[in-house]
Amino acid sequence: xxxxxxxxxxxxxxxxxxxxxxxFWEHLDAAQRRxxxxxxxxxxxxxxxxxxxxxxxxxxxAILPGDFGPAPCYSLExxxxxxxxxxxxxxxxxxxxISAGKVAGFVVAGGQGTRLGFDGPKGDFPISPVKNKxxxxxxxxxxxxxxxxxxxxxPWYIMTSPLNHSETQEVFRSNDYYGLxxxxxxxxxxxxxxxxxxxxxxxxxxxxxxxxxPDGHGGSLKALYKSGAVADMTRRGVELISYWQVDNxxxxxxxxxxxxxxxxxxxxxxxxxLIKAEPREKIGNFCLxxxxxxxxxxxxxxxxxxxxxxxxxxxxxxxxxxxxHIINRSFVERLNREGFSLPLHRAVKKIPHxxxxxxxxxxxxxxxxxxxxxxxxxxxxxxKSIILETKRSEEFAPVKNSMGVDSAESAREMMVARxxxxxxxxxxxxxxxxxxxxxxLIEIAPSFALERDxxxxxxxQIPEIKAGDKLYLG
Ligand code: UTP
Numbered sequence: 410x411x412x413x414x415x416x417x418x419x420x421x422x423x424x425x426x427x428x429x430x431x432x433f434w435e436h437l438d439a440a441q442r443r444x445x446x447x448x449x450x451x452x453x454x455x456x457x458x459x460x461x462x463x464x465x466x467x468x469x470x471a472i473l474p475g476d477f478g479p480a481p482c483y484s485l486e487x488x489x490x491x492x493x494x495x496x497x498x499x500x501x502x503x504x505x506x507i508s509a510g511k512v513a514g515f516v517v518a519g520g521q522g523t524r525l526g527f528d529g530p531k532g533d534f535p536i537s538p539v540k541n542k543x544x545x546x547x548x549x550x551x552x553x554x555x556x557x558x559x560x561x562x563x564p565w566y567i568m569t570s571p572l573n574h575s576e577t578q579e580v581f582r583s584n585d586y587y588g589l590x591x592x593x594x595x596x597x598x599x600x601x602x603x604x605x606x607x608x609x610x611x612x613x614x615x616x617x618x619x620x621x622x623p624d625g626h627g628g629s630l631k632a633l634y635k636s637g638a639v640a641d642m643t644r645r646g647v648e649l650i651s652y653w654q655v656d657n658x659x660x661x662x663x664x665x666x667x668x669x670x671x672x673x674x675x676x677x678x679x680x681x682x683l684i685k686a687e688p689r690e691k692i693g694n695f696c697l698x699x700x701x702x703x704x705x706x707x708x709x710x711x712x713x714x715x716x717x718x719x720x721x722x723x724x725x726x727x728x729x730x731x732x733x734h735i736i737n738r739s740f741v742e743r744l745n746r747e748g749f750s751l752p753l754h755r756a757v758k759k760i761p762h763x764x765x766x767x768x769x770x771x772x773x774x775x776x777x778x779x780x781x782x783x784x785x786x787x788x789x790x791x792x793k794s795i796i797l798e799t800k801r802s803e804e805f806a807p808v809k810n811s812m813g814v815d816s817a818e819s820a821r822e823m824m825v826a827r828x829x830x831x832x833x834x835x836x837x838x839x840x841x842x843x844x845x846x847x848x849x850l851i852e853i854a855p856s857f858a859l860e861r862d863x864x865x866x867x868x869x870q871i872p873e874i875k876a877g878d879k880l881y882l883g
Contacts, residue, residue: 411442418449425457426609433616433767441617448619452603452611460602461609464755465778471709479726480695480702482682482796483670499669506649506668508559513647514552514662515633515736517626517784518545518577518655519570519599524810525656525817530573532655533580536808538821538828539852539881544808545580547658547855549587554855555663563663564645565589566638567596570623574598597636599628602753604760605778612762612777615769620762625781626654626732627751634745642738650741652734652784656808658820659827660733661860667797668735677740677791681733681799685724688715692729693785695796701789702796704730728796730785731805740791749790751782802827803861822846828853828882832871835864840876848876854883 415434422430430449437445487493506512522531532545542550549565556563569577578596581587586594601621603611612620633639633650642650649668653660661667664681671679680702682695689712693704707715710726717725760777764770788794799805806823809815828851829839840848851874858864864871867882874880 414446418446427611437617445617464753465605465609474698477696477698480697482798485798499673500666503665503669507663508561510561511648514565515650515652516655517568517629519568519623526811530577536658537852538825538850539879546587551855564593568599568629570599597638599632600624602780622779626784627782633741650736654732659804659806671735674795676793676795677737679735679795682728682796683801684727685729694726695728702794703789704785751786753780831861831864835868837871849878851880857882
C-alpha cells in the first residue's frame with residue numbers, strides 16, 4: 410500500500426520538477442515515510458508550477474490597474490447634520506449588535522514576529538506601561554470588559570500557525586484564559602505554504618520534512634472556515650467578525666460606530682484607515698479600482714501618485730490601511746463555498762534547510778522565497794466595503810521591531826500618551842515635560858475605560874497625578 414502511494418507521489422513530484430523531495434526516502438523509517446507522503450499529498454500541486462513561474466522565479470512587478478482613484482471614507486467626525494444623525498444611528502445599531510452577541514473578536518496571531526525577535530508567541534509579549542501586561546492579556550481584558558458592559562458574551566477567535574500553535578495554547582492555559590471562559594476562546598491554526606529556493610525547488614527542513622511557512626494573514630479567510638470557527642460562530646449566532654492584528658495594543662476591538670456603519674451600508678468587509686503621516690509611509694493605500702475598494706501596497710504606488718496633493722494640500726491618496734476590519738461571517742462562508750484564492754506575495758528570506766547531501770544549512774544571507782497572502786486582498790471580492798477614518802494616536806501602535814520605529818518602546822509611549830489625553834479630556838491634570846510628553850506613566854485598564862468618554866464618569870476615582878508618578882487605573 411505504502412509502495413503504491415509512493416509510486417504515485419513520486420510520479421507527481423517528478424512531473425512538477427520536485428523529485429528531490431523523495432531524495433532521502435531510503436534514510437526514513439516507516440512512520441517518517443508515511444508522514445512525508447502525507448505532507449506532499451497535502452501540497453496543492455495544481456498550483457506549484459504557477460507559483461514557481463509567477464512568484465518564485467520572476468519577481469513580478471505588480472500590475473497597476475489602468476484607472477484608479479482614492480477610496481471614499483467616513484471621516485473621523487461627521488461633516489454635517491445629516492451625517493451626524495447617521496453616525497448616531499450607526500453607533501446605536503452597533504451597540505445593539507454587540508449586545509445581541511452578534512459580534513466576535515478575531516485576532517490573527519500566526520506570524521513569526523521575526524523583526525521583534527521575541528522568544529515565544531508575539532501575543533505573550535509584555536507591553537503595558539505600568540503593569541507590563543502582555544498583548545493577549547490586554548485583548549482578553551478588553552473582551553471581558555466589553556462583554557460586561559453590553560451584558561453579553563463576546564466570543565474570541567485566535568488564529569495561530571503550526572509554528573506557534575501549541576505554545577499559544579499553553580500560554581492561554583497557564584494564564585487560566587485570563588479569566589475568560591475557556592469555551593468562549595477558540596484557538597485554531599492557519600495553513601502553510603512551502604518555501605522555495607531561488608531556482609524553484611521546494612526546500613526540505615529535514616530528510617522527511619518539507620520546509621513551510623504560515624500562509625499569511627490572508628490565510629485566515631480559509632482557516633476560519635476549515636477550522637470550524639465559522640461553524641462555531643453560526644451556532645452562537647455571530648454575524649460579524651471584528652478582525653485585528655496581535656501587535657496593535659491600542660486597537661478598539663469592538664467599535665460600535667464602525668460596526669454600525671458597516672451594517673447600515675450593507676457592507677461585506679470593511680476597514681479602518683488613518684491619514685498617512687507622509688506620502689511614502691510604509692502602509693497600504695486605500696484606492697478605488699472599478700468601483701471596488703482595493704489596497705495598493707506602498708511599494709507599488711508610483712511616486713508621482715503618492716506625492717500628489719489636492720488643492721487644500723492634503724494627499725490625494727491619504728488613506729493608509731492598518732489591518733482593522735469588520736468581516737461578515739456570511740462573506741467568509743460565501744468565499745469558501747464558491748472557492749476563492751487570493752493573490753500571493755513573495756518575500757525573500759533566510760530559510761534554514763538541508764542541502765542535496767542532507768546537511769543542515771543555516772543561511773547568513775537570504776536564500777529563498779516565502780509566499781503569503783494578505784487579508785486586504787479580499788476587499789475587492791466584497792460586494793460592498795466601507796472605510797472609517799481613525800486617529801493614529803487613538804488606535805494604532807504597531808509592535809514590529811525590537812527598537813526604534815514601531816517598537817515596543819514607541820508603542821508604550823503611545824499607550825501613555827493616549828491615556829494622558831483621555832484623562833485630560835475628562836478634566837484631569839496630567840504633568841507634562843517640556844517636549845509636551847506626559848511626565849508620568851499612566852495605564853488605563855480596559856475594565857476602567859474602553860473609550861475616551863468612559864473616563865468622565867470615573868474622574869472621582871483618579872488621584873492627583875504628580876511628575877514621575879506611575880498610575881494604574883483598573
Ligand atoms: P506581520 O506582517 O507584521 O508579520 O504580521 P509578523 O510575522 O508578525 O512579523 P515579522 O514580519 O516576522 O517580523 C501582521 C499580523 O498578521 C499576523 C501576525 O501575527 C500579525 O498579527 N500574521 C502574519 C498571521 O497571523 N499569519 C501570517 O502568516 C502572517
